[in-house]
Amino acid sequence: MTTPGYSDKETWPMWEVFVRAGRGLSHVHVGSLHAPDAELAVRNARDLYTRRREGVSIWVAPADAITTSDPAVRDEWFESPAGKNYRHAVYYTHAEGVPHL
Secondary structure (H helix, E strand, O other): OOOOOOOOHHHOOEEEEEEEOOOOOOEEEEEEEEOOOHHHHHHHHHHHHOOOOOOOEEEEEEHHHOOOOOHHHHHHHHOOOOOOHHHOHHHOOOOOOOOOO
């Protein structure tokens, strides 16, 4: 079976898949897949990445719509600027009686 506009699986766009394992948790990238459209990407993601009921929610995004930083310049992106050490939580103290801090 072929989808209109696509001759075979090799021309289907790549989708990135994110799964949320439970309520209150963040979606986590679990992999990629090829699909002709968003609806089939979600269905295929369910079959590939949540076969054992590992998730409660699935997101798919076209891979070409995602922009990333370059791992080769990691230090430039993630190193704290000089003089801005206050951004690190090590300088703060825990308040008495405040849970989850």
